[in-house]
Amino acid sequence: MLECDCPSPNLDTSEDSKSGEDSCSESSSESESDNEEPKPKQTNGELGESSTEEASTQVEEWEDKGLPTNHFNSEFNKIQSHCEHCKAENKHNEPVTPRLLSRGQFLLKVDTEGIYQCTETGLIFEVNRKVDIKYCVLSWSKYADLVVKPWVVGGPLFDVKCDPTCLTSIQFPHSLCLGHCDTNMMFKVLHVKSTGASLEYTVDHSATHVKWRVSSLSPVGPVIQSEETVFHHGAVILYKAIDHNPSLSFRVYIATNNESFIKDISKSIKHSSKKFMKVDKPPVCLKLLQNGKKYRLISEPEAEITPEEIEFVDGSLLKLKSYIEVYLEQPVEFKLLLVEMDSEEIVWKAKLRECDWIQQDRNRNISKSSTSGNRRRKMSSSLPDEVVYDKRMKQIDTSDGAKTKALLTDTQLISLAEKLGQEWVKIAIANLKLKISDIDAIMEKKEDVTMNKFRMLKKWQEKEQSNATAQNLCNCLKNVDSVEVQDVLRGFLQET
Numbered sequence: 001m002l003e004c005d006c007p008s009p010n011l012d013t014s015e016d017s018k019s020g021e022d023s024c025s026e027s028s029s030e031s032e033s034d035n036e037e038p039k040p041k042q043t044n045g046e047l048g049e050s051s052t053e054e055a056s057t058q059v060e061e062w063e064d065k066g067l068p069t070n071h072f073n074s075e076f077n078k079i080q081s082h083c084e085h086c087k088a089e090n091k092h093n094e095p096v097t098p099r100l101l102s103r104g105q106f107l108l109k110v111d112t113e114g115i116y117q118c119t120e121t122g123l124i125f126e127v128n129r130k131v132d133i134k135y136c137v138l139s140w141s142k143y144a145d146l147v148v149k150p151w152v153v154g155g156p157l158f159d160v161k162c163d164p165t166c167l168t169s170i171q172f173p174h175s176l177c178l179g180h181c182d183t184n185m186m187f188k189v190l191h192v193k194s195t196g197a198s199l200e201y202t203v204d205h206s207a208t209h210v211k212w213r214v215s216s217l218s219p220v221g222p223v224i225q226s227e228e229t230v231f232h233h234g235a236v237i238l239y240k241a242i243d244h245n246p247s248l249s250f251r252v253y254i255a256t257n258n259e260s261f262i263k264d265i266s267k268s269i270k271h272s273s274k275k276f277m278k279v280d281k282p283p284v285c286l287k288l289l290q291n292g293k294k295y296r297l298i299s300e301p302e303a304e305i306t307p308e309e310i311e312f313v314d315g316s317l318l319k320l321k322s323y324i325e326v327y328l329e330q331p332v333e334f335k336l337l338l339v340e341m342d343s344e345e346i347v348w349k350a351k352l353r354e355c356d357w358i359q360q361d362r363n364r365n366i367s368k369s370s371t372s373g374n375r376r377r378k379m380s381s382s383l384p385d386e387v388v389y390d391k392r393m394k395q396i397d398t399s400d401g402a403k404t405k406a407l408l409t410d411t412q413l414i415s416l417a418e419k420l421g422q423e424w425v426k427i428a429i430a431n432l433k434l435k436i437s438d439i440d441a442i443m444e445k446k447e448d449v450t451m452n453k454f455r456m457l458k459k460w461q462e463k464e465q466s467n468a469t470a471q472n473l474c475n476c477l478k479n480v481d482s483v484e485v486q487d488v489l490r491g492f493l494q495e496t
Contacts (some may be wrong), residue, residue: 060092097120120483139157140221153260157221159219175231200215261316286348333354470495
């Protein structure tokens with residue numbers, strides 16, 4: 001039983017049992033035909049109608065052909081909630097880091113039975129034996145017709161692929177705060193199968209997760225019904241327009257802390273007619289968000305903000321995501337504050353400095369990387385993901401010629417600094433061979449942490465001089481246990 005701040009609803013176990021009885025036949029057929037496209041349809045009069053054409057588009061989530069492998073990982077926000085009501089109590093779950101494959105897919109290999117929590121997505125898998133699990137985040141907007149009031153989205157939508165007999169249960173992260181809930185709240189999961197879509201009962205829910213007994217594997221995600229006001233953990237995500245103008249233009253997205261929603265934002269940015277770079281600022285809102293509440297964005301010094309206020313709605317089901325545009329004529333440092341209009345309380349705040357939008361040759365490098373990535377995908381589209389991944393790593397690891405002699409740019413060092421964790425001082429001394437006096441001199445400037453990490457990397461660059469290459473930096477940091485850091489380093493090698 002999961003620990004829970006709020007009582008679980010009384011569940012009809014008869015329907016849950018029926019799902020278990022059907023699992024064998026559905027599981028065997030779906031595992032044998034892993035590439036078949038689900039064709040959801042209305043079932044039991046409980047769900048909205050959805051055309052076969054719309055439902056079958058879920059295969060696009062697996063392919064996402066225009067997205068470079070490392071792009072997804074850089075945009076995949078591991079946003080943790082700091083809510084006092086929602087402290088995770090998953091003491092018996094073993095944290096595991098999956099391998100990032102192409103097309104935004106994760107691969108998790110476990111060798112024995114147990115309960116494992118993915119460090120990238122928050123998914124918790126209960127397995128009964130050795131198994132390889134492949135999974136990815138899907139978009140709720142493609143299944144909008146299936147989520148019918150009074151049900152609303154409760155968390156990310158996932159597609160999980162493996163031998164379903166090896167999985168006992170899956171716990172899905174949800175984006176709601178249950179500190180204000182009562183017995184009138186009920187969780188279910190929307191399960192989109194090839195035979196149709198249905199709402200299935202959950203085993204239990206906690207302050208952070210919804211537990212579901214695996215019946216078969218296909219797109220599934222939590223939904224919620226409540227007679228009370230629903231409170232969302234929120235996130236603010238920033239993107240800066242990249243152009244040749246001296247002015248600054250930003251897009252500010254107010255989102256639920258929901259990986260499906262956040263991935264949709266990333267995709268809309270990618271397909272925009274303009275080019276954008278993500279600005280890395282703490283995204284978590286200090287105050288819970290509520291549907292129908294109005295919020296105002298304030299800039300210090302004053303900027304052009306359009307619209308000046310916005311009404312928050314959970315946009316998980318909407319294909320087009322709302323955003324606020326911020327425009328400044330001159331590139332100056334400024335503060336942004338998101339304020340709830342009723343209470344005048346600050347919901348989120350951030351200070352933006354010039355180092356947050358340094359780009360230099362980033363636009364040119366991204367373009368080259370994307371072009372070469374598309375060529376590689378066309379050549380290897382028929383190969384299994386693990387083969388493609390292993391081939392790519394062999395090519396990178398063995399490249400030690402003239403191509404790796406280009407010196408690293410400030411843009412590259414900033415992008416790496418953003419991914420270094422709290423152990424950056426240890427990395428500086430143990431891996432980059434810097435002195436503690438170097439670190440003290442950097443920290444005396446009392447700048448933000450990202451800038452300290454950037455200056456640390458610049459100090460290494462100064463000491464290495466002509467040897468401050470991507471290959472040398474990769475060799476120095478090869479033992480750093482961070483998926484994000486290693487992905488950035490691989491990107492450096494590909495750019496060279």
